[in-house]
Amino acid sequence: MQTPPAPYLTPEALTTFIRTALAEDVGDGDHSALAAIPAAARNRAHLLVKGNGVLAGMALAPLIFAEVDSALTMTPLLTDGTRVKHGDIAFTVEGPARSILTAERLVLNCMQRMSGIATYTAHLNTLLAGTRAKLLDTRKTTPNFRLCEKWAVLIGGGVNHRYGLFDMIILKDNHVDYAGSIGAAIAATHAYLQEKGLQLPIEIETRSLAEVQQALDAGGIDRIMLDNMPPEQLREAVALIAGRFSTEASGGITEQTIGEVARTGVDYISVGALTHSVKSLDLSLKAF
Numbered sequence: 001m002q003t004p005p006a007p008y009l010t011p012e013a014l015t016t017f018i019r020t021a022l023a024e025d026v027g028d029g030d031h032s033a034l035a036a037i038p039a040a041a042r043n044r045a046h047l048l049v050k051g052n053g054v055l056a057g058m059a060l061a062p063l064i065f066a067e068v069d070s071a072l073t074m075t076p077l078l079t080d081g082t083r084v085k086h087g088d089i090a091f092t093v094e095g096p097a098r099s100i101l102t103a104e105r106l107v108l109n110c111m112q113r114m115s116g117i118a119t120y121t122a123h124l125n126t127l128l129a130g131t132r133a134k135l136l137d138t139r140k141t142t143p144n145f146r147l148c149e150k151w152a153v154l155i156g157g158g159v160n161h162r163y164g165l166f167d168m169i170i171l172k173d174n175h176v177d178y179a180g181s182i183g184a185a186i187a188a189t190h191a192y193l194q195e196k197g198l199q200l201p202i203e204i205e206t207r208s209l210a211e212v213q214q215a216l217d218a219g220g221i222d223r224i225m226l227d228n229m230p231p232e233q234l235r236e237a238v239a240l241i242a243g244r245f246s247t248e249a250s251g252g253i254t255e256q257t258i259g260e261v262a263r264t265g266v267d268y269i270s271v272g273a274l275t276h277s278v279k280s281l282d283l284s285l286k287a288f
Contacts, residue, residue: 044094053119057111057150069099115281121156133262140272234264239283
């Protein structure tokens with residue numbers, strides 16, 4: 001199975017995630033399966049969809065099964081990004097019965113949450129129809145699960161913002177306040193990047209039209225974040241920026257307000273709720 005083209009989805013990162021998650025769950029052994037199931041038993045199971053939404057984690061599941069036991073064989077019946085309904089079967093898996101049970105919970109935990117994120121991302125994307133705005137995630141993710149959560153946003157049709165603190169510079173309100181001004185924060189950032197020999201995109205957060213103008217006067221940035229601005233102010237800010245830098249609306253945006261925000265002409269809308277406030281899609285691994 002192919003994974004989306006994201007730089008963080010490396011074989012090494014995926015293997016590390018899976019092994020760490022299995023170590024947390026399995027410890028020194030799945031004693032329930034070891035106690036109740038004969039070592040030679042072979043069985044099969046399928047993934048039953050018990051809700052409506054967008055499926056995610058289909059490319060991750062076979063990696064988990066293979067890590068648990070290379071003798072497990074998963075047969076995909078659906079793909080990531082498929083719109084599913086109650087009663088659909090996403091895949092079958094067969095092989096050593098103990099191993100199926102050991103892998104079950106990690107596969108479900110990942111796929112249920114990833115599918116919930118993909119479902120909500122796809123829903124919000126429908127509210128952006130007819131606008132130029134692209135939907136961004138944030139760093140408001142579950143510790144040690146960011147890889148899967150951002151991957152799910154991609155599957156749902158969203159766009160990843162920076163992965164972490166290392167791959168993009170965002171100068172937010174506290175950075176600006178500590179530095180003394182927007183101009184000072186940007187100037188210090190350029191000096192730092194030159195000293196370290198780094199090339200990273202720079203985004204500056206603004207809280208008012210006056211700060212937008214300060215960012216325009218300073219220049220040397222790639223994107224201007226428009227934080228917690230009402231739609232009327234967003235329109236003014238977009239007009240003031242006039243395409244010189246890309247724009248991002250952020251802060252308190254909900255599914256009730258996102259359409260109006262998008263119609264102000266911003267390039268991006270970041271929504272933390274994509275990863276911190278979603279309901280998992282109900283999935284179950286059933287013997288058959």
